[in-house]
Amino acid sequence: MINDSGYFFFEKRHKDDLENIKKLHEIQTNYFKHITTISIGSILITVAFLEKLFSSPSWPIIFFVSVFFFALSIAGSLFAMSEIGSTIEILTKIQQKSHEDKPKSEWEEVQKKQRRINCYESLLKYSFLIGLVSFLIFAAINFFDC
Secondary structure: OOHHHHHHHHHHHHHHHHHHHHHHHHHHHHHHHHHHHHHHHHHHHHHHHHEEEEEEEEHHHHHHHHHHHHHHHHHHHHHHHHHHHHHHHHHHHHHHHHHOOOOOHHHHHHHOOOOOOOHHHHHHHHHHHHHHHHHHHHHHHHHHHH
């Protein structure tokens, strides 16, 4: 049985957890937005200046690999931000309920979604790095080939 002070402790801890999760999601969302912006910018700049910089590029497959991985990082960001949105929706519902009405299944759903967000984060991080490295290799091959 939870007395008044125990109930207050639970509610305070619960509110702190909710606030920490929301702060984490805000940071993650900003990170995803920045990666998306950089990836889109990289694709647009490389496509726009490709033929002006290199009249007949060597190893064009590396360029397409780069664009593919930049696009994959954009997709990972979009999926992750979608999961964050639905997680915040669940957290808002949890926050509006009273102590007795907080089912364990909603917290489990939040944890499951956070694991998915972390997977998307890994996907977009490594995709962005592979895209960047492959573009730098492509640029170096064609720069020194001229």
